[in-house]
Amino acid sequence: MSVRFHKMHGLGNDFVVIDGRAGPIALSEASIRALADRHTGVGCDQLILIEPSSVADVRMRIFNADGGEVEACGNATRCVTRLIGHDARIETLGGILHGRMIGDDATIDMGVPRFDWETIPLAYAMDTRDMPVSWDALERPTVANVGNPHVIFFVPDTYAVPLETLGPRIETDPLFPERINVNVATVTGPHAITLRVWERGAGITRACGTGACATAVAAIRLGLVTGPVTVTLPGGDLEIDWRPGETISMTGAATHVFTGELSEGWLA
Known part of the structure; x- marks a missing residue:
């Protein structure tokens, strides 16, 4: 069984985006590190997993190249908004973000900053x-x-x-x-x-x-x-x-580079 992925970037901050809304996708830290490797994998700064959400339109999980999961990524949020193709509420570990398409660009409401x-x-x-x-x-x-x-x-x-x-x-x-x-x-x-x-x-x-x-x-x-x-x-x-x-408003480009398929061996 193969899994489709999208290579995307926001101003060169690049992602492997996997849409897991149709069914669960198993990813280990080792498989994420392998996919992120620019010599032997697809290559990316972060791997993004889209999942169903009970509180928003979709859930976005963000994994750095070292395999660790993090709370938020503005460039990835713009890319996910473009991939979905319409304005969306996106659940993250850092809170719910609001994405809005403006042509090929996207504007994200990034929420209220905290300073304490x-x-x-x-x-x-x-x-x-x-x-x-x-x-x-x-x-x-x-x-x-x-x-x-x-x-x-x-x-x-x-x-x-x-x-x-x-x-x-x-x-x-x-x-x-x-x-x-x-x-x-x-x-x-x-x-x-x-x-x-x-x-x-x-x-x-x-x-x-x-x-x-x-x-x-x-x-x-x-x-x-x-x-x-x-x-x-x-x-x-x-x-x-x-x-x-x-709240903070962020506007910038979101670019879809190509679509590919991962064989089962790449997944955990």
């Missing part, structure tokens, strides 16, 4: 706007949870930061008991930010929707920019808008 140290979560209480911590030249970050946890550093030049070495150190620091996504951002205008992201369990990616949301929200919260904000990632631009006390 317990909900990030951090290992102990501290000011989440201006954290008295540092890792080499990266210091005094801010944090936000937008369905998954993000730490954000505002720096003069995001491309001057050795994210490939600092990212894994910060991700696994004991301060972050559930690990963390690491964002390094440069404000380039009153409505513009340049961003790179180290995703927990995936590494440096060409785009991260929740990272763009967390970074834009943090910059608005600190008075560095005003919304709407264009967040430029290596893979392209996302438009983020937010007002304190309201």
